[in-house]
Amino acid sequence: MSVPDTGSSAGSHASSDTGSDATAVTGSSTGVVLVGPPTAGKSSIGALLARRLGVPFADTDALVAKAAAKPVGDVFVDDGERVFRELERGAVARGLESFGQGGGVLALGSGAVLDPDVRRMLTGLVVVYLEAGFATVAKRTGMDRPRVVIPGNPRGMLRAMLEERRPVYAELASITVSTDGMAPEEVAADLAKRLTAA
Numbered sequence: 140m141s142v143p144d145t146g147s148s149a150g151s152h153a154s155s156d157t158g159s160d161a162t163a164v165t166g167s168s169t170g171v172v173l174v175g176p177p178t179a180g181k182s183s184i185g186a187l188l189a190r191r192l193g194v195p196f197a198d199t200d201a202l203v204a205k206a207a208a209k210p211v212g213d214v215f216v217d218d219g220e221r222v223f224r225e226l227e228r229g230a231v232a233r234g235l236e237s238f239g240q241g242g243g244v245l246a247l248g249s250g251a252v253l254d255p256d257v258r259r260m261l262t263g264l265v266v267v268y269l270e271a272g273f274a275t276v277a278k279r280t281g282m283d284r285p286r287v288v289i290p291g292n293p294r295g296m297l298r299a300m301l302e303e304r305r306p307v308y309a310e311l312a313s314i315t316v317s318t319d320g321m322a323p324e325e326v327a328a329d330l331a332k333r334l335t336a337a
Contacts, residue, residue: 146149152305171334172261173246174308175269176301179318180326181246184269187327191245192334197237198246202230211248224254233262240273252307261311268312271319 172186173181189196200211203226205249207214214223227248234245251257272274309315316326 145242155166170235170242171244171267171308173244173267173269174249174252174311175318176249176271179323180270180273180323181269181325184318184330185244185246187323188330188334191331192215192242192244195238195239195243196246197234197243197261199248200233200246201253203248204229206275207277224250227251228256230252235260249304252311253304258311265313265334266311268308268315269326270308270315283323 171192173188174187175181182200185198186196203211203214203223206226206229207218209217211223214226228251231247231251232247235243237243239246247257252261314330316330318326
């Protein structure tokens with residue numbers, strides 16, 4: 140999967156606002172969408188957050204795997220990125236539609252926001268950007284071992300990918316949360332408190 144990054148550390152606190160007010164989500168018919176690198180914990184944080192808010196949770200990677208009847212990694216390898224992105228676009232639509240009027244929490248695959256149609260689907264929703272710095276992403280993806288020689292400079296490609304996607308996440312975000320050094324439970328608890336504040 141694609142792996143975005145922020146390249147920055149937001150300190151020891153779990154979250155920081157980046158603009159628009161995103162309060163009282165559970166009292167409305169809107170949804171919460173988590174974007175960012177897969178290593179930031181979108182799936183685990185999303186499931187915990189949905190439980191705290193008392194709303195449904197969906198994960199686009201899981202929806203793609205179900206539709207394709209195989210793991211998302213296999214879709215990428217066997218069918219190519221174009222097919223994967225088409226399936227992913229449909230998964231975003233299905234995930235959002237499944238919430239109905241009560242809202243829900245949807246974890247997006249890290250590259251989904253590159254699709255203009257997906258970005259349009261996020262209009263009016265609360266978008267939470269789960270940040271993770273390059274060092275965190277490299278460690279969680281196993282690319283923090285400088286002595287391992289792999290052709291093609293995967294660390295360089297990872298860094299370039301993170302730098303390319305960071306501004307897209309930042310632009311979409313209603314709330315930005317640093318997950319570096321944070322447990323999923325901490326991030327979910329902080330988000331739930333803020334999203335239900337009056």
